[in-house]
Amino acid sequence: MQVLHTVEELRAWSRRLRCKGEGLIGLVPTMGALHEGHASLIRAAAQQCAGRVAVSIFVNPTQFGPNEDFSRYPRTFDADREIAARAGATVIFAPNVEEMYPAGAGTFVDVEGLSERLDGKSRPGHFRGVATVVAKLLIAAEPDLAFFGQKDAAQVAVLQKLVADLRLGTRLVVCPIVRKPDGLAMSSRNVYLSAEERRQALVLSRAIRQVERLVSGGERQSSALIEAARGVLAEEPMVRVDYVELVDWATLLPVTTAGPGTLLALAAWVGSTRLIDNAIIG
Numbered sequence: 548m549q550v551l552h553t554v555e556e557l558r559a560w561s562r563r564l565r566c567k568g569e570g571l572i573g574l575v576p577t578m579g580a581l582h583e584g585h586a587s588l589i590r591a592a593a594q595q596c597a598g599r600v601a602v603s604i605f606v607n608p609t610q611f612g613p614n615e616d617f618s619r620y621p622r623t624f625d626a627d628r629e630i631a632a633r634a635g636a637t638v639i640f641a642p643n644v645e646e647m648y649p650a651g652a653g654t655f656v657d658v659e660g661l662s663e664r665l666d667g668k669s670r671p672g673h674f675r676g677v678a679t680v681v682a683k684l685l686i687a688a689e690p691d692l693a694f695f696g697q698k699d700a701a702q703v704a705v706l707q708k709l710v711a712d713l714r715l716g717t718r719l720v721v722c723p724i725v726r727k728p729d730g731l732a733m734s735s736r737n738v739y740l741s742a743e744e745r746r747q748a749l750v751l752s753r754a755i756r757q758v759e760r761l762v763s764g765g766e767r768q769s770s771a772l773i774e775a776a777r778g779v780l781a782e783e784p785m786v787r788v789d790y791v792e793l794v795d796w797a798t799l800l801p802v803t804t805a806g807p808g809t810l811l812a813l814a815a816w817v818g819s820t821r822l823i824d825n826a827i828i829g
């Protein structure tokens with residue numbers, strides 16, 4: 548599979564396909580360390596955009612805070628290439644930092660409001676970095692469809708607003724969370740977990756299931772649902788809650804009553820690893 552390294556190569560690839568005529572062009576933005584969750588995005592892209600799927604692999608420095616894991620984020624390019632090819636990618640776009648942020652670059656994309664909610668509150672500047680790099684990718688590749696996982700639900704909300712506000716011609720396709728059989732949501736950061744931390748991390752999906760059970764039983768009050776989720780999370784001593792919120796998925800603003808389309812989002816530290824998980828209620 549061809550590996551492109553420059554924005555110009557990606558743009559030329561996309562334009563060549565566009566000139567050839569019919570058929571959608573798909574982009575799957577990733578930071579590499581691909582797992583089954585990413586593979587499901589690439590497969591979805593390959594289904595809708597057969598032979599026209601670019602997978603970007605770029606560990607984006609601007610979305611990491613100064614004390615976060617940018618330098619130790621897993622980089623597994625050879626394995627990623629295999630996974631992407633097997634899942635149906637056509638090309639990989641793997642730029643270096645200078646390519647995405649040329650010397651002196653001072654232009655950033657800030658999705659105001661949304662970027663300060665949920666993960667944006669705990670990780671100041673994170674969504675500014677995400678919005679900036681995704682805007683660069685969408686402008687370069689001009690895909691019809693771009694594929695993201697529901698696992699990063701707040702990121703999806705930010706990017707939907709980005710695409711709408713900038714009137715970009717790309718539609719975002721949101722694919723379901725992929726879980727291990729025991730319930731752990733797939734994440735590139737799961738490799739940081741010790742065996743005991745991994746066991747305790749299962750409490751995140753348990754907390755979600757508990758809220759879903761309560762909602763099925765008729766409970767709708769956010770305060771009661773959040774308290775129940777926090778109660779479950781408190782069962783594991785290595786787990787420290789960052790946030791548990793019930794929000795409108797489009798605005799990420801808290802709701803007092805959970806209804807169809809409400810997002811239950813949670814983030815917690817398991818040891819020194821921060822994990823997120825979520826579910827759409829009802």
Ligand code: PAF
Pocket residue numbers: 576577578605607610677680681699702
């Ligand atoms: O979800 C991710 O892996 C990243 O935030 C993204 C969208 C590839 C931007 O760097």
